[in-house]
Amino acid sequence: MDPTALQDLFERVRRGELSSEQAVASLAGLGQAELGFARLDLERRERQGVPEVIYGPSKTEEQLIRLLETLAQAGQNVMVTRLTPEVGRRLVELRPSSHYDADSGLLYEESQPVARRTVAPVAIVTAGTGDIPVAREASRTLELLGFATDCLFDVGVAGIHRLFAVLERIQRAPAVIVVAGMEGALPSVVGGLVSAPIVAVPTSVGYGAAFGGATALMGMLTSCAAGVVVVNIDNGFGAAMAVARILDVKAGP
Amino acid sequence: MDPTALQDLFERVRRGELSSEQAVASLAGLGQAELGFARLDLERRERQGVPEVIYGPSKTEEQLIRLLETLAQAGQNVMVTRLTPEVGRRLVELRPSSHYDADSGLLYEESQPVARRTVAPVAIVTAGTGDIPVAREASRTLELLGFATDCLFDVGVAGIHRLFAVLERIQRAPAVIVVAGMEGALPSVVGGLVSAPIVAVPTSVGYGAAFGGATALMGMLTSCAAGVVVVNIDNGFGAAMAVARILDVKAGP
Amino acid sequence: MDPTALQDLFERVRRGELSSEQAVASLAGLGQAELGFARLDLERRERQGVPEVIYGPSKTEEQLIRLLETLAQAGQNVMVTRLTPEVGRRLVELRPSSHYDADSGLLYEESQPVARRTVAPVAIVTAGTGDIPVAREASRTLELLGFATDCLFDVGVAGIHRLFAVLERIQRAPAVIVVAGMEGALPSVVGGLVSAPIVAVPTSVGYGAAFGGATALMGMLTSCAAGVVVVNIDNGFGAAMAVARILDVKAGP
Amino acid sequence: MDPTALQDLFERVRRGELSSEQAVASLAGLGQAELGFARLDLERRERQGVPEVIYGPSKTEEQLIRLLETLAQAGQNVMVTRLTPEVGRRLVELRPSSHYDADSGLLYEESQPVARRTVAPVAIVTAGTGDIPVAREASRTLELLGFATDCLFDVGVAGIHRLFAVLERIQRAPAVIVVAGMEGALPSVVGGLVSAPIVAVPTSVGYGAAFGGATALMGMLTSCAAGVVVVNIDNGFGAAMAVARILDVKAGP
Amino acid sequence: MDPTALQDLFERVRRGELSSEQAVASLAGLGQAELGFARLDLERRERQGVPEVIYGPSKTEEQLIRLLETLAQAGQNVMVTRLTPEVGRRLVELRPSSHYDADSGLLYEESQPVARRTVAPVAIVTAGTGDIPVAREASRTLELLGFATDCLFDVGVAGIHRLFAVLERIQRAPAVIVVAGMEGALPSVVGGLVSAPIVAVPTSVGYGAAFGGATALMGMLTSCAAGVVVVNIDNGFGAAMAVARILDVKAGP
Amino acid sequence: MDPTALQDLFERVRRGELSSEQAVASLAGLGQAELGFARLDLERRERQGVPEVIYGPSKTEEQLIRLLETLAQAGQNVMVTRLTPEVGRRLVELRPSSHYDADSGLLYEESQPVARRTVAPVAIVTAGTGDIPVAREASRTLELLGFATDCLFDVGVAGIHRLFAVLERIQRAPAVIVVAGMEGALPSVVGGLVSAPIVAVPTSVGYGAAFGGATALMGMLTSCAAGVVVVNIDNGFGAAMAVARILDVKAGP
Amino acid sequence: MDPTALQDLFERVRRGELSSEQAVASLAGLGQAELGFARLDLERRERQGVPEVIYGPSKTEEQLIRLLETLAQAGQNVMVTRLTPEVGRRLVELRPSSHYDADSGLLYEESQPVARRTVAPVAIVTAGTGDIPVAREASRTLELLGFATDCLFDVGVAGIHRLFAVLERIQRAPAVIVVAGMEGALPSVVGGLVSAPIVAVPTSVGYGAAFGGATALMGMLTSCAAGVVVVNIDNGFGAAMAVARILDVKAGP
Amino acid sequence: MDPTALQDLFERVRRGELSSEQAVASLAGLGQAELGFARLDLERRERQGVPEVIYGPSKTEEQLIRLLETLAQAGQNVMVTRLTPEVGRRLVELRPSSHYDADSGLLYEESQPVARRTVAPVAIVTAGTGDIPVAREASRTLELLGFATDCLFDVGVAGIHRLFAVLERIQRAPAVIVVAGMEGALPSVVGGLVSAPIVAVPTSVGYGAAFGGATALMGMLTSCAAGVVVVNIDNGFGAAMAVARILDVKAGP
Secondary structure, eight states: OOHHHHHHHHHHHHTTSSOHHHHHHHHHHTTEEEOSSOEEETTHHHHHSSOEEEEOTTSOHHHHHHHHHHHHHTTOOEEEESOOHHHHHHHHHHOTTSEEETTTTEEEEOSSOOOOOOSOOEEEEESSSTTHHHHHHHHHHHHHTTOOEEEEOOOOGGGTHHHHHHHHHHHTOSSEEEEEOTTOOHHHHHHHHOOSOEEEEEOOOOOGGGGGGHHHHHHHHTOSSTTEEEOOTTOHHHHHHHHHHHHHHHHOO | OOHHHHHHHHHHHHTTSSOHHHHHHHHHHTTEEEOSSOEEETTHHHHHSSOEEEEOTTSOHHHHHHHHHHHHHTTOOEEEESOOHHHHHHHHHHOTTSEEETTTTEEEEOSSOOOOOOSOOEEEEESSGGGHHHHHHHHHHHHHTTOOEEEEOOOOGGGTHHHHHTHHHHHTOSSEEEEEOTTOOHHHHHHHHOOSOEEEEEOOOOOGGGGGGHHHHHHHHTOSSTTEEEOOTTOHHHHHHHHHHHHHHHHOO | OOHHHHHHHHHHHHTTSSOHHHHHHHHHHTTEEEOSSOEEETTHHHHHSSOEEEEOTTSOHHHHHHHHHHHHHTTOOEEEESOOHHHHHHHHHHOTTSEEETTTTEEEEOSSOOOOOOSOOEEEEESSSTTHHHHHHHHHHHHHTTOOEEEEOOOOGGGTHHHHHHHHHHHTOSSEEEEEOTTOOHHHHHHHHOOSOEEEEEOOOOOGGGGGGHHHHHHHHTOSSTTOEEOOTTOHHHHHHHHHHHHHHHHOO | OOHHHHHHHHHHHHTTSSOHHHHHHHHHHTTEEEOSSOEEETTHHHHHSSOEEEEOTTSOHHHHHHHHHHHHHTTOOEEEESOOHHHHHHHHHHOTTOEEETTTTEEEEOSSOOOOOOSOOEEEEESSSTTHHHHHHHHHHHHHTTOOEEEEOOOOGGGTHHHHHTHHHHHTOSSEEEEEOTTOOHHHHHHHHOOSOEEEEEOOOOOGGGGGGHHHHHHHHTOSSTTEEEOOTTOHHHHHHHHHHHHHHHHOO | OOHHHHHHHHHHHHTTSSOHHHHHHHHHHTTEEEOSSOEEETTHHHHHSSOEEEEOTTSOHHHHHHHHHHHHHTTOOEEEESOOHHHHHHHHHHOTTSEEETTTTEEEEOSSOOOOOOSOOEEEEESSSTTHHHHHHHHHHHHHTTOOEEEEOOOOGGGTHHHHHTHHHHHTOSSEEEEEOTTOOHHHHHHHHOOSOEEEEEOOOOOGGGGGGHHHHHHHHTOSSTTEEEOOTTOHHHHHHHHHHHHHHHHOO | OOHHHHHHHHHHHHTTSSOHHHHHHHHHHTTEEEOSSOEEETTHHHHHSSOEEEEOTTSOHHHHHHHHHHHHHTTOOEEEESOOHHHHHHHHHHOTTSEEETTTTEEEEOSSOOOOOOSOOEEEEESSGGGHHHHHHHHHHHHHTTOOEEEEOOOOGGGTHHHHHTHHHHHTOSSEEEEEOTTOOHHHHHHHHOOSOEEEEEOOOOOGGGGGGHHHHHHHHTOSSTTEEEOOTTOHHHHHHHHHHHHHHHHOO | OOHHHHHHHHHHHHTTSSOHHHHHHHHHHTTEEEOSSOEEETTHHHHHSSOEEEEOTTSOHHHHHHHHHHHHHTTOOEEEESOOHHHHHHHHHHOTTSEEETTTTEEEEOSSOOOOOOSOOEEEEESSGGGHHHHHHHHHHHHHTTOOEEEEOOOOGGGTHHHHTTHHHHHTOSSEEEEEOTTOOHHHHHHHHOOSOEEEEEOOOOOGGGGGGHHHHHHHHTOSSTTEEEOOTTOHHHHHHHHHHHHHHHHOO | OOHHHHHHHHHHHHTTSSOHHHHHHHHHHTTEEEOSSOEEETTHHHHHSSOEEEEOTTSOHHHHHHHHHHHHHTTOOEEEESOOHHHHHHHHHHOTTSEEETTTTEEEEOSSOOOOOOSOOEEEEESSSTTHHHHHHHHHHHHHTTOOEEEEOOOOGGGTHHHHHTHHHHHTOSSEEEEEOTTOOHHHHHHHHOOSOEEEEEOOOOOGGGGGGHHHHHHHHTOSSTTEEEOOTTOHHHHHHHHHHHHHHHHOO
């Protein structure tokens, strides 16, 4: 896909190092491991600057172990998201080189040391205590990518002085992740007080008219604070990945 | 319906002033004017302490004029809600004793002077400028019921210092109506700063994921500020009536 | 947040009792207990006239015990909502100074005696038997706030004489909470018979087109009885808090 | 489709009056007029006891005139539903043998006299004035089918004494059509007071959380009054047809 | 509520048999048993021609036993709907005079013999095998009310010859209940072949875009067959009650 | 994209006919016309066997004329969908080589003769008269692709003998498009009678619970007839394209 | 239903081989086995070219065994869909002539050998690993109908080179089934690269805004690739049946 | 709000330059212009680095002119969004110092020159031609903030080679805005090819199951490409503001 890689390929064909059939085949299979049930991207780190990430819920334990093995053999770091403690612990037993973090539901295995980023800590703010697991998914993901985080929990808008008590810490951050369920109002308030990028994460905390997080989601999308962006309900991982994209801009050459 | 009225009726039957047939008939037709297309409640003021209110949109001009006439003849004040300027002005032409207020869409006719209430002004707060027509419906309704209002517009949460600039005025009010569209976050913030009753009114201001006010409505219903109550989308009239019920409690004997 | 508190702070700075740095810090941390997973409001009673209330479902038992301890040490009453009997009983074992009420799902701990209010009992009316747990959450909350309640269950509109049998008791109340699932029609009928404030609580009782309470919710919001206000589905606690706000208006100076 | 008609056909084949090919063809085309854009049922009256009814909105004026002509030639009565006054009047100009009723939006043409039914009048009750056009569609349809109607408008539940004033008239009816928008609570109340069949018609009257009649529809479907049945939003015609099915049961041989 | 009963009451007051206070009290408590958690209608059979019916799911076993006892003492038949086999059997153990029918989820107790109706059997038709439990709730309810039923299962529209195989039996019925999940198309087809009243019952059979029965419900409401009426999803009981209302019309004096 | 084309490219690089830079550029721009507001696919006919199709509603008349010109110059046939008569006629005035068909809303221009396909006519069946415009979009699209069609309108399920009257014609077709609004039941019935591929098209015909075609759409997706496939609401064009894909399978080498 | 069968029947009546009563009866019961809870179609294979398929979830094990027995006695192949491993294995124990495939949830019994089709393998492509069970339902169904399949899993659009690696295999297929959850984007991309018929299957893989597959479903219906058709969420079986209809067109006489 | 500003204020009180009353008042009114219908933020540029932006649709022309005047007098740049050409042109007539851009619906007035940013152009990519107006809102907003943009229109996924033709330009951008309606699949594909921050904008382009942009919105939120963030439907302005927040991170001190 990458025009440079493609041009290299053409160049090697032109120099006779590769037949055109080999080039087509190589183009197709480039950097993939085909496991039958999955097609692993062994060069993702190069292309995206991040380790391979595996969405855990829809896979069997056998499939997960196979994926961990394959990526480890390719010398690549790996994260698996949204594992229950039960599954997480069973996987660690089967594969002691991996680590499971029950707070965030993440399992990870680091074949290579992760370089620490020099940027200031990312602020991760929650409206309530119930939003903490989603915030933990975000903070742990960022840490696995080399970023520091500053977690500020339970600062919701109904007692707004709680927000002001920590505002200075939020204002120091290069990017802010705001996690809130119920009416999801916190990103609007934070968005008016902070000029950094703000990624809002709705959560499924609440009942009745919270509709499993849909109300918080829609509320964040219609936020009157300009430039607030939103990810899927409970998607702490996605928010962290968005921040990584954002801060890599800053750290870029 | 009123047990006292019913007991009176029984008493008059017992004293022979009324036959039982007359009593049943009287019970049925008590204080109503039957106009064919409508059944007017000529004793509402007694029972509910408010003038008769007519929902305007689903009635023809002929029907509205008939209703105004009938109530005026019964010496009762009347309000008609949600009239377009076009219809409102045509009705005033046909019936010069009525008044039309284009800001709120209300037409009214006062056969009897309205007693001014002694309570402090009700605060009516909007998040944005677009919410003002709904706020005007609320404030004008309250004024027709004898209450004073203090209107505070465009104090939305994305620039929260705008709220603090007027907070003291809000805190002085015996009841607060908070009007907001889009994500509808303002009642949550106000609810945490004020201990008075708060009636939240979602508005249809916004687009896309605002879903015509449904997002603001659901946001307000799931507010993390305890004890905030909600009325229908754009229902400034209903909010005013709720406040009237609330403050009549206070002013009660 | 409170302008008076703020002015005091300025005054103390002016008098040299506080440096400006201390003032800013004090402003931020004012009356909060920071527990890592939660930011407790130790001065809520002063500001809102009510004890701190904790939403139970999204917290671990360890977190709940920590919160109870902290608030008790601050001499503040506390309520935890929506606890299953299982969790409720385990918490009482761990903390014998607390009480659990299985009917309402509330756990509470009273460090200070609650002053009884002198106002007449609040009427709490349900349409059916299935709505009783929500009504109990409301009545128990009101009792913990010092209000008396008068519970009237199973008076739904399909046998309307059941309502008339208890109407006089409802009409005596300074405020009425109406709890109903399915089509949620009861608040409309009560709203036309009573001039007191009416807080409608939709419940998730019903199946199919009841859509988990959404139908009752929408029905109550579009009630043809003017001035009826609505809280979230199954939110008996919220209705009680709204009534407390309303009746505190009455009892105000 | 009718087994008797089918057996007749077999019988005629058996007697040699028809070849089997003719029988198949006759079976297929039985009593239909094929107009290209429509397939008219010329024997409906026999099969269903009602004239052919044409849903107006999705047809051109040319198509409507063609349909009226074809049915008139077949000696069959016809109704067209939901025509705007504009279209209705233009059709009457083009075809003076037809009649248009602006109150109900119905256009009809009676080639044959309609037999008056001997049953007592059907009660048609509306909650508000805005529901009247839907009620008119129902009453006019019933009249075109030979049934008498008793219309009782604006008896909604928020002033329930209005309902009691007309209850006796409702209780005399062999079937009741209840038309209501907004929260759609009236059928629940009527359903508990009347043992006759009740057909509930939700209307699109209302705004905001009325969601174009969906709230009234869902409310009626979850009615706590047993045995209330429901038709589509604003479908006065369908309610009338349901009543015709019901009362024909009674009048059956 | 009943004008005749009311007139009697007035008459007795007039004759001095009752004081007006007694009359008001009697009016209010007329024929009700107040159990705290429920208000039983002990005169329902007189007013509606049916036994008291109790919606089972939202009541505790203790409450159900209390209700059964009270109604039996009043000499009234009773049905409880939607009980799981587990609960049903436990109740029968506690109260051996009651019967539980696992196919329909109904528990019933007949203090008085039910008079058999002379009308032909009601046809109960299902589209598939999965719809049978709902059909059984309808047929068993009708039987408890004295009506005979003719059940025709699995005649869905995708193999329409299955419908024609039983059409004659359907056409003999004085009323038809059509039960269908998924796309809910069967009532439209039956509605075109039968002139009797048709009550359509959507079921929650299906997955994905069946949305728990909402698709079948909406499909039935928009049926192109005129005069089809609809009840709530899975509401076999409600359909039976509607048919009882309909056929009582026929059997009326 | 096409591996063969890619291999050709490599081959030409290998033979020195192309530099690798030229190859990359050629790969990128292959067969596209870049117009600023649009990127036209000038080789679509080769790749997909169909002319370029332009979705009309979201383009200005200027843009449409530019697109028609460019494609005509490339010798390619073109269709524009969903044009109102107003716009359609204005475009024909501006560009007399194009044709507009008001029945289907299609405008087309044929630079090259379309080869007639030898397959039997595709059956296009509608439930009602209101569904005809959508059916016309499908039939006209198929004709522009060289297929014959057999249109059978108004054969809806509520008078199922209308369907049987034309069943033989439907059964002769190699593929069937079934177009229906309201409850969308027709594809289920046809699907059980015909073994050919069936593409169901829901339409927005209907009101109230038809929800703009969503009910028909969901009904078709949950059809109990196996193997029925569905396209978007009112998407006659898409259904025709699906049939073209299907019948091209048959005609394949 | 089949006109030819009907004509045969008429012919036999004409020849006196059958009385007209026998003909009607025969017409009705033609080829059905009536089991009380189900009406089995014993001639389906003739009419539709496929074995009888039974939707498993809404049937009891007793019912399933009865259905298997009846169809086996009629010499017909049978498939049961969507059985959990628990139920599947219990049925195989009870009926050892049947086979259960846990990957697809299908149980089947082949009384007659299935003829292998000569067409090239059908491509079954999934976006992710979680979509595999749905794909397996499709592939196993096709195999039971005699078609070969080529499964290509985990080729989702976020790493589009994974798709290109297998594109040639997809392009060789006579029909393509594309299975995807979450945003359901894969059919749009495949639809632009392949001219064969494409059946898109949305899956319930995902969380939050995936809304149980509704987002993927709606995305596929609005695909910008023309001629993509869609089946219900998770309906791998339906997609296979659609492909069978399509390829039988090709293989037709 | 800003702790530094607050500390300054305390400091001035401490130094006796301000009384504590003055400090409180100053705190409240800081940098606001109160216009009755709006509360303008005259210091926004300082706090957020952007001019004041006014949401146009819900304001009258008189209000808009007042806002423009006030901001111009304060020497602040201003943008008004979503104005129709009609309103836009009328405003320019009334206020010739302002400019209206019909492509984007933006009106703006620049009192101060905008500093050009040195960062590479932001890529703005649309799936189709219909998405261009939303893209123009984004690009024009960015230009008013000093950023350069590179617009790439009509590169949607159904002809994916169109995307590859412009991929290199997209890969050069420091941030990418992807605008798409219908199924909204483009951000998923771009997200896998580019490591820069990606802001996805769903549009209301499409019909039927596009549900006014909700399908595209939900599709983008469930994108399988990690780290894609989303704004409201048609919210080109919001996407631009998000990019400004992101790129200001990079350009920060």
